[in-house]
Amino acid sequence: MKxxxxxxxxNLPAYQALPVSGNDINGRGLEEKVRPRRxxxxTWIRELPWTGMNDFFLMNNSWSIMLQALRNRWLMRRCAGPIAKRRVEVNDPGEMARRLKQKAQELGAGxxxxxxxxxxxxxxxxxxxxRYAICIGIPMRREEMLHVPHERSGLEVQRVYGEVARVAVELAEYIRAMGWPAHAYGDPRSTEALQIPMAVRAGLGQLGKHGSMISKEYGSNFRLSAVATDIPLSIDGPVDIGVDDLCLGCRRCTIDCPPDAIIDEKQWVRGEYRWYVDFDKCVPYFSTTFGCAICIEVCPWSEPGRGPKLSQMLLAKRDKKERQARE
Amino acid sequence: MTMADKYKTFAEQFYLEEAGFFRRLKRDMRLLFYLLNTIVMWARAGKVRSEFRRFREEGRRYYVDRFTPPGGKL
Structure with a gap:
């Protein structure tokens, strides 16, 4: 609901002389694994084909969103730092993993x-x-995200980017104080890491048709950051909460996307067969609407409290179908 | 020359692993200058925002090629 x-x-902003397709840069259609390209x-790389649109996006933002985004970038200067000389030995990676997860939650992680x-x-x-990435998610306030695609929801997105970046920065400082290297990744305009693939492997949720992650706890309504570190940790595995069971048949985001950027079929993208959103259609609309987020808001998973029951129902339905197919 | 050779990433420009007080202070000044530049760009873009609004109201297409830096072809 919005x-x-x-x-x-x-009449979206456009290029008169079309640049290289953003979908080609993203590797749509590629069946072999390649590194992602910016x-x-x-915007510090002035020769990127979509710099013009990127500059327009920055200029078109409101002052409050701009200010929050700059605050986030200022915070991110602490993402790397000195490492304590005395190292805490880790005999039990599982116990250290639990300790760091608890610390992340104390700092505000969801x-x-x-x-x-x-x-x-x-x-x-x-x-x-x-070697390791500790992936962190914090929910956005639903009452603010109901205002998509306006300034109020754009500001909430930036606010939560700031919060999740702060948690990552402070967790990284905590790990470095134990004598282990750690680097925080947060805020999309400063980051060098692709948050979603790491978070999917870490078991925070699954990729949805709208190109964003879906978690059982928060639906699509959350933002990610990560801490890369070498401290020995036990790892989590990917989860199956039934996202595809719904996304394959649901067209809510597809129908509600004004520039029709969401694609109903999975695509090959840099060696992975997965959901993909058309960059060339999405970004001009994204650039005029404070980061849009309509798809996130209308996603059925995003209704507060619905995720666990929805997941249970979808997985039960799938089990039943599989049992019937076997009989 | 690749992009990696030509441009320092945001991390390479502003993130410090091991640094004393004065190096960090110098980095903070550079980052503040970078952020201030962004604010100035945004402030001067008021003309862009109102121009875009006018174009939309008139049903005209707004082209962003004007913001593409010279040689932007990578």
Whole structure:
């Protein structure tokens, strides 16, 4: 549910001389695994084909959103730092994993999971320096996100990016104080890591048709950050909460997306067959509507309290079908 | 020359692993300058925002090519 009528997708900002398709840069259609390339939110690289649209997006934001985004970037300067000389030895990675998850929750994390990092979690100009990623999710306030796609919801997104980045920064400082290297990744305009693939492997949820993650606890209504570290940890595995069981048949986000950017079939993207949103259609609308987020808001998973029951129902239905197929 | 050779990432520009007080202070000043530049760009873009609003009301297409830096073709 959202409170406002949706702004029209007509007369969106556009390029007169079309740049390289953002979908091609993202690797749509590629069946082999390749490193991801930067395409948006990287305005320091002035020669990226979509820099013009990116600059327009920044200029079109409201002052309050701009200020919060700058606060987030200022916070991110603490994402790396000195490591204590005295190292705490880790004899039980499972116990250390529990301790760090508890610490993350004390700092304000909603959901936490741990996975091993892979080179494809980082953009192709980055080197993988750490073994583990502690993935963190914090929910957005639903009463603010009902205002999509307006300034109020855009500000809530930036606020939560700031919160989740703060948790990652403070957790990384906590790990470094134990004598282990740790680097926080947060805020999409400063980050070098792809949050969603790491968080999916860490068991925070699954990828939805709208290109965002869906968790049982928060639906699509949360933001991610991560801490990369070498401290020995036991890892979590991916979860199956029944996202595809709903997404395959549900068209709520597809229908409600004003520029028709959401695709009903999975695609090959950099060696993975998965849900993918058309970048070239989404980004111009995204750039004029404070980061849009209509798809996140209308997703049935995002209704507060619905996730656990929905997951249970979908998985039970799937089990029943499989049993019937076997008989 | 690749992008990695030509451009320092945001991390390479502003993140410090091991640094004393004065190096961190210098980094903070550089980052503040970077953020201030962004604020100035945004403030000067009031003209862009009102121009875009006018174009939309008139039903005209607003082209963002004007923001593409020279040589932006990578």
């Amino acid at each position: 409170l406002y009528d949706t702004p029209s997708a007509e 395409v948006f939110h990287a 959901i936490v999971g741990i996975t091993e990092m892979e080179p494809n979690d980082l953009y192709d100009d980055m080197e993988m320096k750490h």
